[in-house]
Amino acid sequence: MSTEVEVTVHPLKGAAQDYWSRIKSGDIGALPAVLGLLVLCAVFSVMQDSFLTPGNFANLLTQAAAVIVIAMGLVFVLLLGEIDLSAGYSSGVCGAVLVILVTNHNFKWWIAFPISIVVGIALGLFIGWLVSFLGIPSFVVTLATFLAFQGLLLLLAGEGGTIRMEDPTVLSVENSNMNVSISWIFYIACGAMYVLSGLRRVYARRKVGLKTELMQLWVLKTVGLLGVTGIAVYALNxxxxxNPQLVSLKGIPYVVPVILFLLVIGTFVLNRTAFGRHLYAVGGNAEAARRSGINVKWVRISAFIICSALSAVAGLIFASRQNSVSPTTGGSSTLLYAVGAAVIGGTSLFGGKGKMRDAILGGLVVAVIDNGMGLLGYAAGIKFIVTGLVLLISASVDAISRKGGGS
Amino acid sequence: MAQPILSLRSINKSFGPVHVLRDVNLDVYPGEVTALVGDNGAGKSTLIKCIAGIYTPDSGQYLFDNNEVQVHGPRDATALGIEVVYQDLALCDNLDIVHNMFLGREQKKGMVLDESAMEVMARKTLDGLSVRTVKSIRQTVSSLSGGQRQTVAIARAVLWNNKVVILDEPTAALGVSQTEQVLHLVRRLADSGIGVILISHNLNDVFEVADNIAALYLGQMAAQVRKADVTSNQVIELITTGKSAGVASIGANS
Incomplete structure (x- = not known):
């Protein structure tokens, strides 16, 4: 019963028209973030020669890493239409736990790190319980925990104190690179896995006679993605x-595979598991989700737990980058940058819309602004104002596209 | 006549001092559309919520397939094969048609969602209901018209071989042609052997698709009658005054 559904003239043109009508109806996806990233990079590379250099590119990635990971966690919470304002300080607290265990108590990092994640889970459980069972708006709960975790971090670090991180494995996450050949092998392996999983999906659908994405389009997308990431790997290598004679610096920073790993796991959970589907459902229409037998309270709590657990990972990245944890770790602009990253990437503040990759795209936008304006010598004040404006613009895009969606 | 698939006997339900349902009886027959009519506040919503397990009746019998059952929550009702399509449809706008139809009951292969199986099954169900108005079942529900949304909600209700489907004012917000489509759908549901309860304010709709009509009046079942035995005016009388001369009630209400 395969009725001819083949597109008539130019298949790719049809796909482009479909995409255009989706954009018009408010489903803009990653478009603003990608365009923003391109424009920002173009502007900064014209204005400042040192922007488009391999050194700065690697620096950019390590700068963005912690914010990206927090933003990944926030995507889970934002999907429900909730917010976690304390995610930044959660990462500070978890990072402090990690550093204290490793430095003061001589724990191995692979024991201390899981413990810090458990602490993150506990923090998320606490927030989620208050939101879910007591019904306090998450804005208020996490405003309170924002202050409380800041205090907790202050107590853990000791006033004005900084605890140094000396574990080589933790430090290598932000400060070391894979060597060049391993970097290429890593790239090829990831690329192959990406292509294979895409093909597998197409053939699984073909097998049961379902319409599949246009093959040309898929090839185009895949080649594009592999091309861009290939150039990135080349630049990093x-x-x-x-002073290359003294010390050589090349290869992919170790934090990149960490983020890719989180991206793959997170995307798998959101797209391929029932739990992920329920997150979207609760964010889209909590009452409908409840009537469908979804345990809405549990979904809420687990979103906060995931968010705080990912904050703990960000805590390790902070500890690695700063070589220490201080009372300001995860503080100041961290959280706002992370929320900004998620929203700029295309995650909706109203819930029900968002992807893992949003955190990465948006995190890169935020980092590019921060990095580029820093290189141009602008004051921190100007950077904050510009980042704030970009966040406002993307929130407006979000709000307007929601209206355009006509729901 | 066939045995009722669902029977309620002497159902009472109070909320504090307010006695909402008084000794209500209702019979729902397989393959028939039972219209539940009544004025605002007559207890229609409370009655269907009792059937759906959202409220537990204070007293009375709940018979399903001639067996007395205890329904203490929506899950119990779902397990029996009772599905409610609420007026607000309870669809997630941000999810596509397949996702919505399988919401809360996703098909899985191991721990991974089996999207292909779900899509095939959704397609089959929509085809079975002769639904041809939806272009792609992978479009989000936010892009659908009111009638299409109603169709998705109803298709979801029949996806699981349910025995009783309750439709809460399915045509209330629809235009003329969409109303017609949905009423056809309701008829096809019943023709496939499902017991359909249709709640409606619109007597035209009721007389078009219903096989029998149950009229609630101030929390009591005024009468449950065969459609052929009554006129529209008699039903209006039942709704507004609770009685009508010469109306022969069926089932336990006679």
């Missing part, structure tokens, strides 16, 4: 040390 260039020598970026000022």
């Amino acid at each position: 260039l020598e970026r040390s000022n």
